[in-house]
Amino acid sequence: MTEIxxxxxxxxxxxxxxxxxxxxxxxxxxxxxxxxxSDRVLRLMLSGTEPHRILCLTFTKAAAAEMANRVNERxxxxxxxxxxxxxxxxxxxxxxxxxxxxxxxxxxxxxxxxDAPGGMKIQTIHAFCxxxxxxxxxxxxxxxxxxxxxxxTAAETMAxxxxxxxxxxxxxxxxxxxxxxxxxxxQVREGAFGEVMGELARERGxxxxxxxxxxxxxxxxxxxxxxxxxxxxxxxxxxxxxxLSDDAFDRDGLMRxxxxxxxxxxxxxxxxxxxxxxxxxxxxxxRLAVFSDYRGVFFTAAGEPRAKLITKKAAENxxxxxxxxxxxxxxxxxxxxxxxxxxxxxxxxxxxxxxxAMLDRYAAKKALHARLDYDDLILTSLRLLQQQAGxxxxxxxxxxxxxxxxxxxxxxxxNPEQWEVVRILxxxxxxxxxxHDEKPRTIFAVGDAKQSIYxxxxxxxxxxxxxxxxxxxxxxxxxxxxREVPMNISFRSTDAVLGTVDRVFAGMIGRRSGGCSxxxxxTGPRRCLWRSHG
Numbered sequence: 404m405t406e407i408x409x410x411x412x413x414x415x416x417x418x419x420x421x422x423x424x425x426x427x428x429x430x431x432x433x434x435x436x437x438x439x440x441s442d443r444v445l446r447l448m449l450s451g452t453e454p455h456r457i458l459c460l461t462f463t464k465a466a467a468a469e470m471a472n473r474v475n476e477r478x479x480x481x482x483x484x485x486x487x488x489x490x491x492x493x494x495x496x497x498x499x500x501x502x503x504x505x506x507x508x509x510x511x512x513x514x515x516x517x518d519a520p521g522g523m524k525i526q527t528i529h530a531f532c533x534x535x536x537x538x539x540x541x542x543x544x545x546x547x548x549x550x551x552x553x554x555x556t557a558a559e560t561m562a563x564x565x566x567x568x569x570x571x572x573x574x575x576x577x578x579x580x581x582x583x584x585x586x587x588x589x590q591v592r593e594g595a596f597g598e599v600m601g602e603l604a605r606e607r608g609x610x611x612x613x614x615x616x617x618x619x620x621x622x623x624x625x626x627x628x629x630x631x632x633x634x635x636x637x638x639x640x641x642x643x644x645x646x647l648s649d650d651a652f653d654r655d656g657l658m659r660x661x662x663x664x665x666x667x668x669x670x671x672x673x674x675x676x677x678x679x680x681x682x683x684x685x686x687x688x689x690r691l692a693v694f695s696d697y698r699g700v701f702f703t704a705a706g707e708p709r710a711k712l713i714t715k716k717a718a719e720n721x722x723x724x725x726x727x728x729x730x731x732x733x734x735x736x737x738x739x740x741x742x743x744x745x746x747x748x749x750x751x752x753x754x755x756x757x758x759x760a761m762l763d764r765y766a767a768k769k770a771l772h773a774r775l776d777y778d779d780l781i782l783t784s785l786r787l788l789q790q791q792a793g794x795x796x797x798x799x800x801x802x803x804x805x806x807x808x809x810x811x812x813x814x815x816x817x818n819p820e821q822w823e824v825v826r827i828l829x830x831x832x833x834x835x836x837x838x839h840d841e842k843p844r845t846i847f848a849v850g851d852a853k854q855s856i857y858x859x860x861x862x863x864x865x866x867x868x869x870x871x872x873x874x875x876x877x878x879x880x881x882x883x884x885x886r887e888v889p890m891n892i893s894f895r896s897t898d899a900v901l902g903t904v905d906r907v908f909a910g911m912i913g914r915r916s917g918g919c920s921x922x923x924x925x926t927g928p929r930r931c932l933w934r935s936h937g
Contacts, residue, residue: 424884428849434890441473454519462813478513532784546773583753608778620759624752631744647690656727663724667717814850833877
């Protein structure tokens with residue numbers, strides 16, 4: 404592995420845009436990420452790569468348009484520049500004197516891009532998946548005339564589905580769904596039910612993946628109960644009743660505890676009536692009626708375990724009774740935990756039931772009208788690429804035949820399913836040493852975990868690090884050139900501002916949060932505001 408460091412941003416950017424190496428760039432805000440991406444696309448084409456064999460995945464349509472505009476504008480200038488200007492621009496781009504072939508190729512690239520089959524592939528991951536599914540609809544199990552739902556249409560459809568499912572639950576035609584609705588409405592404050600249902604609708608993609616992972620709603624419910632340590636279906640009341648059964652507590656020990664309190668101070672004796680009343684009861688129903696007072700022996704009015712259950716002298720005189728009180732307090736703490744866990748499991752299971760019903764109805768509506776939402780584009784494409792037999796192999800072959808280089812912009816905001824699509828597409832790039840020695844096939848990613856929109860579209864900045872390690876290992880397996888290029892130089896601020904920020908974060912707070920190096924490369928002198936195409 405080669406890790407490129409330095410203070411000259413032009414050197415860093417040239418190393419990152421080198422078409423002969425796979426490169427992973429960690430770039431801070433204002434470090435020139437878009438410039439590096441466009442430079443790399445230009446250098447790939449200058450090296451002989453046909454435009455349609457490059458796939459550049461960006462995060463938004465605006466970013467894709469910005470990238471395409473930068474590349475096309477540069478190519479348009481190359482086609483009309485004077486020879487000396489073109490020579491200088493190509494030298495600045497690569498840091499080497501351009502050959503005559505490169506100069507001639509630069510002038511022809513604008514026309515080559517215009518003539519490229521399907522145009523230059525600078526697009527969002529969703530747009531790429533849409534084009535893939537348009538190409539192989541039957542193989543993906545889709546109607547060839549499928550339509551893409553925009554966010555507004557998807558939200559309106561989901562709102563209709565929500566009303567239908569709730570009406571179905573309210574009319575009693577499905578007992579399980581009616582019970583689930585009763586649990587949810589009993590758990591939320593007045594007016595908050597709509598917010599809960601709205602959040603469930605917004606997280607439908609995440610819920611769908613979780614249901615698929617666990618193998619359906621019932622298994623997902625069972626997994627929730629298991630994770631919380633509660634038997635499936637056991638509710639809060641059942642936990643308490645079990646805790647008040649004859650064999651659940653140490654009656655003899657509590658009798659000794661009662662004697663210890665009776666022999667203590669007034670503070671101790673104030674707790675005697677509630678404990679004595681509880682011990683007099685012989686049935687669960689009777690104990691339930693006095694449980695609140697009994698619990699007050701061990702817990703404060705705020706619900707916290709008492710710091711002292713018995714005064715020091717009384718405990719010393721009746722150690723066995725004091726130990727029994729401590730043991731019962733510990734038991735009741737665990738009972739509280741189990742009651743909360745049972746309530747949480749029950750509420751979660753109810754939401755799973757309602758959410759699953761909503762997803763089933765939502766899927767039926769989409770299928771009826773041959774529609775896909777944005778989440779479907781990713782998941783359906785992934786399912787198509789993951790197939791191992793028959794036509795799926797042909798899909799992979801056709802894609803492999805058409806792609807030599809993949810570039811990912813804003814990689815810190817790529818979610819796990821999107822990364823899996825990229826991984827499968829790039830798998831053949833690292834299939835064997837020597838297969839593409841003259842013109843290596845490469846992967847390039849640029850991102851900054853500090854800028855991740857953590858929850859948006861399930862962005863997972865940890866995946867940025869994990870995929871870097873994965874592709875690094877794959878490159879090493881075939882002895883391909885691999886580089887990791889940190890870019891910490893800002894083009895958006897001044898040295899005074901950056902210095903102030905650095906001083907603010909130089910203390911203990913900065914160290915605890917991992918430090919802050921906003922504006923400069925710490926390995927060398929201060930640099931900022933370089934003149935550049937960024």
